Amino acid sequence: MINYSIDMSRSKSNSEAGLNLAEVKASIKQSVETQRQELEELSLRIHSNPELAMAEVKASGWLGDYLERHGFRVERGFCELATAFRATYGKGKPVIAFLAEYDALPGLGHGCGHNLIAASSVGAGVAGRVAVDRLGGCLQVIGTPAEEGLGGKVLLAQRGAFSDVDAAMLVHPGTRDTAVIQSLGCAILDVEFWGKAAHAAARPEQGINALEAMILAFNAINSLRQHIKDRARIHGIITDGGQAANIVPAHSAGNFMVRALEEGYLEELKAKVLSCFQGAALATGTRLDYRWAEVSYAPMRANKALAEVFARNMESLGRRVEPFDPERSMGSTDMGNVSQLVPAIHPSIAIAPVAVSNHSPEFAAAAASEAGQKGLLDAASALAMTAAELLGQPESLAKVKEEFLQSA
Ligand SMILES: [Zn+2]
Numbered sequence: 027m028i029n030y031s032i033d034m035s036r037s038k039s040n041s042e043a044g045l046n047l048a049e050v051k052a053s054i055k056q057s058v059e060t061q062r063q064e065l066e067e068l069s070l071r072i073h074s075n076p077e078l079a080m081a082e083v084k085a086s087g088w089l090g091d092y093l094e095r096h097g098f099r100v101e102r103g104f105c106e107l108a109t110a111f112r113a114t115y116g117k118g119k120p121v122i123a124f125l126a127e128y129d130a131l132p133g134l135g136h137g138c139g140h141n142l143i144a145a146s147s148v149g150a151g152v153a154g155r156v157a158v159d160r161l162g163g164c165l166q167v168i169g170t171p172a173e174e175g176l177g178g179k180v181l182l183a184q185r186g187a188f189s190d191v192d193a194a195m196l197v198h199p200g201t202r203d204t205a206v207i208q209s210l211g212c213a214i215l216d217v218e219f220w221g222k223a224a225h226a227a228a229r230p231e232q233g234i235n236a237l238e239a240m241i242l243a244f245n246a247i248n249s250l251r252q253h254i255k256d257r258a259r260i261h262g263i264i265t266d267g268g269q270a271a272n273i274v275p276a277h278s279a280g281n282f283m284v285r286a287l288e289e290g291y292l293e294e295l296k297a298k299v300l301s302c303f304q305g306a307a308l309a310t311g312t313r314l315d316y317r318w319a320e321v322s323y324a325p326m327r328a329n330k331a332l333a334e335v336f337a338r339n340m341e342s343l344g345r346r347v348e349p350f351d352p353e354r355s356m357g358s359t360d361m362g363n364v365s366q367l368v369p370a371i372h373p374s375i376a377i378a379p380v381a382v383s384n385h386s387p388e389f390a391a392a393a394a395s396e397a398g399q400k401g402l403l404d405a406a407s408a409l410a411m412t413a414a415e416l417l418g419q420p421e422s423l424a425k426v427k428e429e430f431l432q433s434a
Pocket residue numbers: 138174384385
């Protein structure tokens with residue numbers, strides 16, 4: 027379908043773009059170096075002012091200000107989320123988006139290092155301006171609140187935030203340099219059992235024990251766990267187990283997460299987990315109330331073609347990107363939902379030894395360490411250079427899109 031003359035003009039523009047691209051990448055590295063002090067200061071300021079999901083008022087404000095100061099048009103309160111924003115540089119297509127997370131964890135501060143994601147994505151945006159100036163297209167930095175539990179990106183996706191985006195990326199701090207990660211789909215369930223209070227010693231026969239229903243449900247789930255697929259996870263906590271040992275508990279409540287690598291299996295598993303609660307209600311004579319959270323996290327569909335471009339750029343900075351390992355441990359991320367809509371990657375950059383776990387005080391310390399700062403600068407450069415390739419080499423973006431369509 028492509029005629030010869032179009033082919034010729036493409037190859038000519040590609041070789042010119044190739045020349046430009048090398049210069050563009052050199053200026054990107056230069057820009058990140060120039061921004062070094064400001065980016066480090068920004069990430070440390072967010073680190074020492076941890077804000078929980080949907081309350082990231084200071085962080086989103088500082089990030090928006092930074093981008094505005096560097097020539098981005100900033101829409102605050104984006105998609106009716108007070109602490110989301112979209113910052114745009116350039117116009118037209120293609121649109122490459124860097125996503126910024128900045129929420130902290132209860133009791134742990136920046137134990138997931140989102141301060142570094144925030145600073146690396148705005149740094150990449152500012153450094154990437156040269157690519158837009160020289161190669162055309164558009165860069166966005168989208169501020170995505172509430173990654174930890176409330177699924178800010180799920181809401182943004184539902185409200186069309188990514189509808190004009192051609193590719194989306196962010197770099198998450200971790201203990202390894204990788205370009206491809208897997209993540210589990212995750213559904214969140216709240217349950218309550220309603221029974222009847224009675225004196226636990228004098229009139230136990232008059233009571234209906236809501237705590238026993240919860241314990242029975244836990245045991246049913248433990249039995250189920252022997253017969254589920256690898257990589258699936260079911261875990262929960264009891265948030266109400268009664269008021270006093272001498273009162274038969276009339277009410278119990280719990281919060282559970284059900285996770286799986288494929289969305290189809292997640293649905294199957296959700297039904298089985300729900301049966302555990304329904305069976306426990308039947309056995310104890312309690313009434314069950316349950317609610318699946320509206321926001322559920324989709325599994326990550328990492329775009330391998332995009333990951334390859336990213337890995338090459340990361341390695342050009344002197345880091346060795348580890349090959350994809352399907353056995354590696356994983357959690358869930360709302361980037362999964364973005365990756366179902368547009369080509370996306372969620373690479374990780376090493377800021378701590380492999381033994382250190384995310385969501386720990388040690389990881390929070392690493393997020394403010396020298397290794398953390400180095401990670402943020404390298405992530406910013408690699409992101410911006412990857413975007414430059416997508417803007418400057420139409421065939422790279424075509425390959426990324428082709429893979430996305432094939433894997434749908
Ligand atoms: Zn986390």
